[in-house]
Amino acid sequence: MRLTTFVGLLLATCLAAPAAMAQSAPLKSPADFAGIADEAARSRALFEEAGKVIQSPRCQNCHPVGARPTQGDDMHPHLPLVVRGADDQGAIAMRCITCHQTANFQPAGVPGAPKWHVAPVAMAWQGKSLGAICEQIKDPARNGKRSLAQIHDHMAHDELVGWGWHPGGTRIAAPGTQVQFGELIDAWIKTGAACPTP
Ligand code: HEC
Numbered sequence: 001m002r003l004t005t006f007v008g009l010l011l012a013t014c015l016a017a018p019a020a021m022a023q024s025a026p027l028k029s030p031a032d033f034a035g036i037a038d039e040a041a042r043s044r045a046l047f048e049e050a051g052k053v054i055q056s057p058r059c060q061n062c063h064p065v066g067a068r069p070t071q072g073d074d075m076h077p078h079l080p081l082v083v084r085g086a087d088d089q090g091a092i093a094m095r096c097i098t099c100h101q102t103a104n105f106q107p108a109g110v111p112g113a114p115k116w117h118v119a120p121v122a123m124a125w126q127g128k129s130l131g132a133i134c135e136q137i138k139d140p141a142r143n144g145k146r147s148l149a150q151i152h153d154h155m156a157h158d159e160l161v162g163w164g165w166h167p168g169g170t171r172i173a174a175p176g177t178q179v180q181f182g183e184l185i186d187a188w189i190k191t192g193a194a195c196p197t198p
């Protein structure tokens with residue numbers, strides 16, 4: 001039996017099958033901010049709206065400051081104990097993809113998406129203010145050498161980001177939809193990508 005199958009069966013027997021997914025919060029659209037005349041103030045307000053997604057547990061759990069990812073809406077340390085390891089994909093004997101498949105595994109409640117692994121320390125968000133996260137996301141030295149256009153593309157299309165709206169189990173999905181989130185980030189960039197005060 002493959003190790004992943006074995007772990008899957010093990011988890012299936014240990015964890016209860018999840019019920020229906022809880023309702024997520026709505027997101028405003030860029031048009032809702034048209035009344036803010038000052039462009040920089042409008043830009044900050046757009047990022048604060050997008051921040052409802054960025055600061056949701058679905059994103060934060062995978063952008064930890066320390067060695068361990070977190071789980072659940074209360075963001076408790078990952079159980080079983082796993083660490084990011086040298087390449088952010090787990091320790092040699094405890095790779096993330098041993099348990100996390102390319103899609104959610106509903107019977108055992110294990111979330112999944114292609115290339116499941118933890119965000120590098122440079123991209124850590126937990127415990128940081130939205131303003132600090134904003135500055136970090138714009139900084140090519142800390143955002144994986146991405147331009148603002150590439151940041152938009154990542155937010156709007158990346159599969160790990162997209163998982164936030166299809167988290168499986170009883171997890172609450174990120175607010176709004178990924179399309180709406182992408183539109184907010186696009187509008188934020190077009191208004192000068194101003195950051196809230198850290
Ligand atoms: C399963 C883990 C996982 C989840 C869940 C996740 N991320 Fe990430 N995130 C990563 C990894 C890994 C990287 C680094 C990828 C790279 O640089 O190619 C990353 C990088 C990023 C980046 C790029 C650079 C930067 O400045 O941080 C953004 C933006 C981002 N994630 C947004 C989000 C948002 C928004 C959500 C929630 C809707 C989310 N992520 C959920 C793992 C995750």
Ligand code: HEC
Pocket residue numbers: 007011057058059061062069070071072073078079080082083084088089090091094095096097098099100109110111116117118171
């Ligand atoms: C031994 C199996 C196993 C390994 C290895 C593992 N995980 Fe998990 N992970 C789980 C299970 C099971 C859950 C679901 C727990 C729950 O929701 O109660 C989970 C949940 C998560 C969540 C929570 C998602 C959310 O928003 O609630 C994140 C984030 C996560 N894992 C990241 C990782 C990362 C990153 C790695 C590698 C460093 C990893 N996991 C390695 C079994 C594992």
